[in-house]
Amino acid sequence: MILEDQTGHKIDFSKTPQRVVSLVPSQSEFLSDAGLGDRLLGVTKFCVHPKSLSVEKTRIGGTKKVHIKKIRDLSPDLVIANKEENTLEDILEIRKFCPVWTSDIKNEIDAFEMMDGLSEILELNFDTSELKTKFATLKSSGKIPEKVLYLIWRNPYMSIGGDTFISRMLNLTGFDNVCENLARYPVLDYEALKQLRPSHVFLSSEPFPFKDLHIQELMNVFPEAQVKLVDGEMFSWYGTRMRQSLEYFMKEF
Structure with a gap:
């Protein structure tokens, strides 16, 4: 075969x-x-x-x-x-x-x-049929999308482009990725960050382990945005982890 x-x-x-x-x-x-x-x-x-x-x-x-x-x-x-x-x-x-x-x-x-x-x-x-059904329900939730910046690295800051699994998970949870039009994992300097104007900033736990101390740092850059630590595994791990991701998304968002 x-x-x-x-x-x-x-x-x-x-x-x-x-x-x-x-x-x-x-x-x-x-x-x-x-x-x-x-x-x-x-x-x-x-x-x-x-x-x-x-x-x-x-x-x-x-x-x-x-x-x-x-x-x-x-x-x-x-x-x-x-x-x-x-x-x-x-x-x-x-x-x-x-x-x-x-x-x-x-x-x-x-x-x-x-x-x-x-x-x-x-x-x-x-x-996988049950998982497929649950994700189909998530897609049809009808939530009005909000703009989010998802950061995976610090010094330099790196985000995720629209052609990534993480970006798709953001879309499914009701968010528009402000780096949607960029490819893969773009590096963002301070001026590039300021141009994005997200309403939310998600600091991923991996690959860079963002902590509470980094929240204020990003609030200084985006004073009008909600800055939040998120579990990176829930957004980036494909496979059976997606079952836990669904529960996480429903609880957090």
Whole structure:
């Protein structure tokens, strides 16, 4: 059976993979929740949910700096990656000795396709229909959008463009991303920030760990905006974490 991953790369699955390595935290969580169990052999140091992953699985480096030799030593028959979170260089190197299935996720539909696709490939009994229904309800809530600036980094300040999963989650929760027309993760100097005029500023807990002390700093830049710390995992982790994201969105917004 030849299947395409989300980047269009074709992989021949003549048999169900039994030795899997995951290079993406949110996808590792999904695989664990979906029941991959002992077939999941290796994960990155950032794969911290569930907690058992960091104890029971071999750690093969970070998402951007994986240890190729550690992966090779595990003799995997499938490595699961992501186009954005992992480097093309690493993916191409791993393909020399093992098939690599790569996701490319910019919205909830892509996330559902990732979960459905991996469930088929790995023969996991995981149904996304309930999650799809709940997200459809979220989309039809009819809330009047408010302008928000979502910051992921400090010194320099970095936000998120309209072609990102985070931006789509903001849209679904009733916010218009003030950086919608920018690509990927734009760097913003002080003058660029002042031009945005958001009514809300969200300070993400990751990758930069914004804290309470940074709220006043941003209030000085945006005195008329509401500045709030938010849980970055709820906006950026695709997979089974999206179930918790729904609860978080309903509670916080």
